Amino acid sequence: MNRSTRLLALIAALALPSVAGAQSITGSISATADIATVFSFGAPSALSFGTVTPGTAATGSGYIPLSRNVGVIYSLPDGATTGQLSGPGGNLQPTYTCGVGATNAAIVSPFTNCNTAVNQLTLAAPTGLLTEFVIFNGSLAAGQTNVAPGIYSGTIRVTATPN
């Protein structure tokens, strides 16, 4: 075989159509989600001293639940008149103990006090979503209930601020 023929054979081999080159491409998309801040009061349970015989002491307890997954600062915007009762005989100011509990039955973290308009309790963010109870236990001394008969009512205002 002469040189030209060998060269012809070589180029013919190289010139045969090649299998089309394999190809791949990649792309990407994002996946996203946002976890909401949970911070809301639930339905309260009213504090009731019941039907009081004038001249006798009386007690009552109430609470309001708070669900949160962030820290909280509790305060009492009404200060000295927090939970004041008003009725036919004027105003009655019960004495309160107050604070937060894991259940509605017992205070675990008490407020500094229950009748000043300052921040009363600061709690850190929980590890997960929780529900706690802001509890008020009220008492009326015997002398306070020796007033005109009738219905005496009021509002306990609690402010919860995310922290």
Next chain:
Amino acid sequence: MTTSRTGLHALFALLLASWPTAVAAQATQSLSIVPVQDLAFGLLLPGRREAITINDVSRRAVVALAGSGPIDVSLVLPDALETHAGDRIQLHFSTGDAALLTTGGTTLSPLDPLQVNRVLLADDRTVLFVLGGTAVTSHATRPGHYTARVTLLLSNPGT
């Protein structure tokens, strides 16, 4: 004795005849991926399981694909969404969480995001790849913005 010039003419003729064929074969292999919409679970509450179906037009992931001929479609799926602080939300994908649609929204083929899917793309025609999934939060899931990345791979069979 054979003249070298005659042989060379034959060589060049053969070379010119065969070269355009090779070029034409490569021109039909173009692929493209164009992200259109992210997989967006939106605002979730702790302790919930949230699923996005392939029919959830506003939240499913959408990617425009173009190519020709048989194409293998596969995914690299994350197992969780994460914040910068390392908090995680589990992600689950299952059969039925992906599909191929026309640009008009008609389903061409359901796809399995957990497998390699062989699809046939028509020349000069864009189709939509859609993806759903499920995010599972717990009561301990902290507030924040969680993200993950899904990688889509298109390849010619045999790659």
